[in-house]
Every structure is written in C-alpha cells, then in structure tokens.
Amino acid sequence: MGKLFDYAPAPESRAxxxxxxxxxxxxxxxxxxxxxxxxxxxxxPASEEVLAEVSAAGPQDVDRAVTAARRAFDTTWSRMPGRxxxxxxxxxxxIIQERARELAVLESLDNGKPIKESRDVDLPLVxxxxxxxxxxxxxxKYSGYGETPLGVAGQVIPWNFPLLMLAWKIAxxxxxxxxxxxxxAETTPxxxxxxxxxCQQAELPPGVVNILTGAGETGxxxxxxxxxxxxxxxxxxxxxxxxxxxxxGTRKRLTLELGGKAANIVFDDAPxxxxxxxxxxxxxxxxxxxCCAGSRLLVQESVADDVLExxxxxxxxxxxxDPLDKNTDVGAINSAAQLQKIRELSQIGEDEGxxxxxxxxxxxxxxxxxxxxxxxxxxxAHRIARxxxxxxxxxVLTFRTPDEAVEKANNTPYGLxxxxxxxxxxxxxxxxxxxxxxxxxxNTFNKFDPTSPFGGYKESGFGREGGxxxxxxxxx
Amino acid sequence: xxxxAAAIPTDVASSDAALRRFLHGLPGVDQVGxxxxxxxxxxxxxxxxxxxxxxxxAISMIDLTTLEGQDTHGKVKALCAKGVRxxxxxxxxxxxxxxxxxxxxxxxxxxxxxxxxxKVASVATNFPSGRAALSxxxxxxxxxxxxxxxxxDMVIDRGAFLSGRYLEVYDEIVQVKAxxxxxxxxxxxxxxxxxxxxxxxxxxxxAMLAGGDFIKTSTGKVxxxxxxxxxxxxxxxxxxxxxxxxxxIGVKPAGGIRTTKDAMRYLVMVNETAGDDxxxxxWFRIGASGLLNDLLQQRHKLTTGHxxxxxxxxxx
Numbered sequence: 001m002g003k004l005f006d007y008a009p010a011p012e013s014r015a016x017x018x019x020x021x022x023x024x025x026x027x028x029x030x031x032x033x034x035x036x037x038x039x040x041x042x043x044x045p046a047s048e049e050v051l052a053e054v055s056a057a058g059p060q061d062v063d064r065a066v067t068a069a070r071r072a073f074d075t076t077w078s079r080m081p082g083r084x085x086x087x088x089x090x091x092x093x094x095i096i097q098e099r100a101r102e103l104a105v106l107e108s109l110d111n112g113k114p115i116k117e118s119r120d121v122d123l124p125l126v127x128x129x130x131x132x133x134x135x136x137x138x139x140x141k142y143s144g145y146g147e148t149p150l151g152v153a154g155q156v157i158p159w160n161f162p163l164l165m166l167a168w169k170i171a172x173x174x175x176x177x178x179x180x181x182x183x184x185a186e187t188t189p190x191x192x193x194x195x196x197x198x199c200q201q202a203e204l205p206p207g208v209v210n211i212l213t214g215a216g217e218t219g220x221x222x223x224x225x226x227x228x229x230x231x232x233x234x235x236x237x238x239x240x241x242x243x244x245x246x247x248x249g250t251r252k253r254l255t256l257e258l259g260g261k262a263a264n265i266v267f268d269d270a271p272x273x274x275x276x277x278x279x280x281x282x283x284x285x286x287x288x289x290x291c292c293a294g295s296r297l298l299v300q301e302s303v304a305d306d307v308l309e310x311x312x313x314x315x316x317x318x319x320x321x322d323p324l325d326k327n328t329d330v331g332a333i334n335s336a337a338q339l340q341k342i343r344e345l346s347q348i349g350e351d352e353g354x355x356x357x358x359x360x361x362x363x364x365x366x367x368x369x370x371x372x373x374x375x376x377x378x379x380x381a382h383r384i385a386r387x388x389x390x391x392x393x394x395x396v397l398t399f400r401t402p403d404e405a406v407e408k409a410n411n412t413p414y415g416l417x418x419x420x421x422x423x424x425x426x427x428x429x430x431x432x433x434x435x436x437x438x439x440x441x442x443n444t445f446n447k448f449d450p451t452s453p454f455g456g457y458k459e460s461g462f463g464r465e466g467g468x469x470x471x472x473x474x475x476x
Numbered sequence: 477x478x479x480x481a482a483a484i485p486t487d488v489a490s491s492d493a494a495l496r497r498f499l500h501g502l503p504g505v506d507q508v509g510x511x512x513x514x515x516x517x518x519x520x521x522x523x524x525x526x527x528x529x530x531x532x533x534a535i536s537m538i539d540l541t542t543l544e545g546q547d548t549h550g551k552v553k554a555l556c557a558k559g560v561r562x563x564x565x566x567x568x569x570x571x572x573x574x575x576x577x578x579x580x581x582x583x584x585x586x587x588x589x590x591x592x593x594x595k596v597a598s599v600a601t602n603f604p605s606g607r608a609a610l611s612x613x614x615x616x617x618x619x620x621x622x623x624x625x626x627x628x629d630m631v632i633d634r635g636a637f638l639s640g641r642y643l644e645v646y647d648e649i650v651q652v653k654a655x656x657x658x659x660x661x662x663x664x665x666x667x668x669x670x671x672x673x674x675x676x677x678x679x680x681x682x683a684m685l686a687g688g689d690f691i692k693t694s695t696g697k698v699x700x701x702x703x704x705x706x707x708x709x710x711x712x713x714x715x716x717x718x719x720x721x722x723x724x725i726g727v728k729p730a731g732g733i734r735t736t737k738d739a740m741r742y743l744v745m746v747n748e749t750a751g752d753d754x755x756x757x758x759w760f761r762i763g764a765s766g767l768l769n770d771l772l773q774q775r776h777k778l779t780t781g782h783x784x785x786x787x788x789x790x791x792x
Binding site: 278 | 519
C-alpha cells in the first residue's frame, strides 16, 4: 500500500456499549454475587485499560449453578416440546441480530479483534448458529442420534471467538433439550455476560443457561462436578488431555475441540492471487488466534519464490492497530501471556535457523501487539512447524509432489483443518480424501457455516460441532 | 524479482498457438476468491481528510463521457465547459482528466478545450461492437487522431478473442497503436462479454503485450460494465506486467460507476493492489458521466457540512 492515500481514522463508536463496573455470576436466571469466588479484572488488550471487574466462581458457586441447571432440566426444559424450545432459540437469535453492533463492539473491546471481523464474521455466525439449531429443535427424531437429551452440560470455551464459541456450545445443547453451565475464558467474559442478559430478555426459563466466569480453577470445578452429564470443551490440547483424564471412568460424555497446526497447501497451478488472500486470511485472520489457522504453508517448490514474494507484498498492506477502527486488519494479541508465548516460539524459530520476516507496521505504545510474521526455510524438524503458536506467525515449507504434500501435511499430532489450492478439481478431491483433518477447504480457508460440521482428528480432539453431526454430542 | 507468471517468451506473438500457450499458462483466477477480495476492499471506511483527498483525486481521474447517437456540438461544448471547471463556485476544484466523445465530435471538443489541460479522448474502431473491416477501423482511428484526439479508446474484437484467434486480436491492436501515432491507446476489453475472470486476465495481458497504453473494462453499452472484481483482476495484471517488463500500463474502469462511494471503492482497490504509482490520472481513469456531480455534491458537503442537493451543481 502506498503513502498517497492515507486512510483517516474511522473508529466505530463505543458509546453503544454499556459496560458495568462489576459483574456477578449468572445462575438460575439472575446475576448473583459469588459465594466463595474472588473478583478479577478483564482488560482491553489494545489499551490495557480495565473494562470491568468480574467474579471468579468458586466450587460452591459451581454447585449452585449445576443444581439450578439440573432443576431446570428436570422441571421445564427437557419436558418442553421441541417446537416450544425452538421459539426461545429463535427469539435469542433475533435479539442477537438486533444487538449485533453492540455485541460486536463489546467483543472487539474485550478480545482485541478488529471490528470488521467481529461485525462481519463473528456476529453473523453467532446469530446463524442459533437460527440453525432452533430449526432442529422439533426435528430431532430425524437426526439419527435419538431424541433424548443428556441432562446438564458443562461447557468451557476459549477466548479467541468468545461469543461464537458460546453459540457453538449453547445452541445445539439447548435445541436438544439439555441445560448448560458455561464458563467463558478468563480474559473474555463480557460477551458471555451480555448473552446472559439476552437470556433474560428472551425470558428463557431460569436455570436453562448459567454463566460462570472465572479461570482454570472454575473450569476444573465445573468439569469435576458430579452433577454434570456432558463436558464440551474448546481450548488447548494440554487442558483437553487433563479433562479427558479427569472424566475417564465417569459416566460423563465428552467432546473436545483442541489445537491445530493446519497445512495450507498451494500447488503450482493454483489461482495465485486468491491463494495469497487465502494464506493471509488463513493465518492473520483474528491475529492467528484460530485453532484451525493455516499456520503451515506448504508451497510447491516450483512456485515458492513467486508465492513468497507476493505474500510479503500483500502482508505489507495489512493495517495493524486500533481494533475499533473499521479499517484495521490485524488487531491486538488477546493477552500479555499469549504475546509472551508467541514471542518465545518465534525466538525458537530464529534460534533453530529459520528466516524471519515481519511486515513493517507501527506497533502502538500500549496494549499487546505482534506484527504479521512469516518464517521461511522451515522444515518438519523445526518446532515452529510442529507446535501451535496461536498467533500471527506463519511457517513456510515446500514440497515437490502431491504425495510429499500429503505426507508432510499429515505428519503432525494434530488434524483439525487443511487447505488445498489448485485449479484442478480431481486433485482437490484426491487430496481431501488423503488429508487427515476434520475440515479440508478447497481454494478458500477459514470459512464457517452452522450447517457444516467442524472438529478434529488425533490431538485436535473428537466430536463435531455444527450441522446435523453437532447434535450427536447432546443426544442419546 | 522474477515472477513465474511473467516469464514472457520472445516469440510470444509468433502464432495463435504461442499466444495460447502463454495466456493459458497465466495463473487462473478463482471467481469466488476474487469476488470476496473485491467485496472485502469495498468495506474500507474512507472518512474526513482521506475522503477529501479521494474525492479530488477521483474528479481529476474522470474521463467525462458522452457517447450517444443524440450528441450534438452543443452537448459536447457544454460537457467541455463542465470538464474544465466542474465547480464554477470553487477554484480549488480540480478539472477532469479528459472528455470522451465519438470521433466526429473530436474537433469540436478540441476547439473548446484548447490548452486547458483537459485531454480529448475518442472512441474508435467502430465502437462499441467493433464489427467492421480492419481498414475501416484504422480509418476511424486516423480520422480521430487527425482531428486532435489525444487518446484513442479502441474495442477489441471479442468474437475473435472468444473463438481463440488471439493473434488476430493482437495484430489488430498493434495496427491501431501504429495508427494512433503519438495518441495514447486505451484498449477496451468489454469484460461483460468475456464472461470469465480467466478471460479478463488473458485479454488484459494480450492488450498489454500488443502495446496498449491503458486497459479499459467496458464500452458502457454492455451490461455488466465495470465491476470491482474485474477491475481487481486488471489491476493485478498491470502490476504483474510491470514487474515482468518494466513497462507501466494504465487501467480504466468505465460504466456503472455513479456514486462517490463507488469511486472510493475503486481508489481503495488501486491503492491496495497496484499502489501509489497508479494513483494519478496518468495511470488510472474512471469513465463516467453522472459520477462527477455526485462527487461535487459530496465535496460541497465536506466543505459546508451539509448536503445541498442536485440544484447546486451544474448539469452539462
């Protein structure tokens, strides 16, 4: 991008959002003070400004929430005809649409993601998920997974798509007749609390949705609570493994959506300009805080130089800065801890001899930021080619033949997603068959739709969210 | 930098087969991806100082056009006056880049514009269909140049292009370019008839290889005329062509660009695809008629803070 046409600041107004000074826990349809929890602060990662004080639920609070959810399950929600449950879900979906701008601003404030993403990606998908699963509520007998709900679902979600992950968890659970206790991530609790207000606004029966804010301890108490019938977790593979251990031998059902190290595979006959967009969108969308991010670029050697040249040129046009500016492409890293992790792994990449290139962009004085970065000369043996960085850092590897591309793509403990770029339809189909990944995108990347199941192979977890398949985890 | 797409063989124009090998060897364009990229750029929010700059830049890039059977000397004179002084109440308002007319009206436009700096562009080669003998098309061009046209907007033979007779299209452009003499040649691809983005990319390269100074989307007589994704593909083509050959080619979307918002989107696309070097009237033009008054009204609004309406700008 040049210097002649200098886009003036175009900030979205935050006046539409009303953030309280402090929040309690949402239990049995009301905001209540924690019994044995501690308050903590949530900050705007773009400015380090404290947005609100939030309560960390303690074990007794978890017990209260599970009890409320159980009562709601037994007395109302599981007994309600599907068509009636659907009405509540449709109502929630419509309220989300009505309040979309407010929720988008709130999401960007608490998470650091650019407003254009929260506005154009997160919020439309959130509403779409509720609409989609509302449609299933009275048609469960056609799902192929039974019609009987499991009971109380304990749900723990990450900070990268706070409200969207909430929708992925709550919409199918409620459609199937389950009640939920959901814990949003420690650093991004605000849109979940706004969602609690929406449940009130929709006059959802008390106890059907309970929101407990807190950190790892709260999550552990929820997962280990004996009154939970089903755990649904999205987050790191490390925590996922711990959860799997803790529920082993119990009657609890479990679905896990964990990390990834997706290969984005570019063949020499790819539509190159669109592939560049797909590479950029694959790794720099949401600052790379995406479990299915295309963090490994596998490019055919014959076009590698061309692709990399174009990629660097395109990366130089990315606009990093104020997440609320409508022209921002890359927002803030969600937390100091995550920034530290990204820096450490990048340093390891350099130490291991990979060549680092970052787009020249001005880093704001306050807040947590990392420039879009690409590592070349990376091999399968490098840690940055194996470990999930969960940041705007791309590792580039090359291949010579389709077989080699498949081998390298599959040579990872993960298996969440992959991308294939080629003009040849038959090659797309053959690659999709051979790639061990839950989602394979062809000539696109990071496309989501509520009708499409999403989930992993291997250490990326098990169970599917979205689509008809997403009902399986909440029915028996 | 050596781009794979840009390795141009020296005998590229030796035969239909050689041209086909080269043009069909260019990377494909994924339609969904190109549309998505164009739509994403369309969401840029251009405000305050950036908007001011963009409005004035857009005005200075307009080829103010009248291409109707009912055109008269009077109409062309009025258009010329408008082009030289788009806003008679404001001396800071830039003039347009050119006035674009049919060949028989070139002389009258030239006389009106004089040394104002506004150029005379003329469509030629049996615009808009291009269906005439080559000798007729060349005579059309020579007549316009003789009457003082600074720029010639030719149409390619889409029939020949679509049936794969690339060499015929190439040779025709070469001959028209020769007939232009010192006049600049804009090559109209009529992308609405080429249908696919792959074809748009190939036609762009063909026109550039044959010596066109500008590539232009449309005649304005076929729907769709200019679109953002088509212009994106053409901007990528001129960017890549310069990297391959060192020669810079201009781009002109024409037809269907009516509002300030539309014009902003095109400028954003130039900015983020081809860059600063194309952000001048020498290298980017917008073929339009109604657009100018919308730009002027938005310009007033930025100055006065309120929208004063169509009676406060002049019609031509």
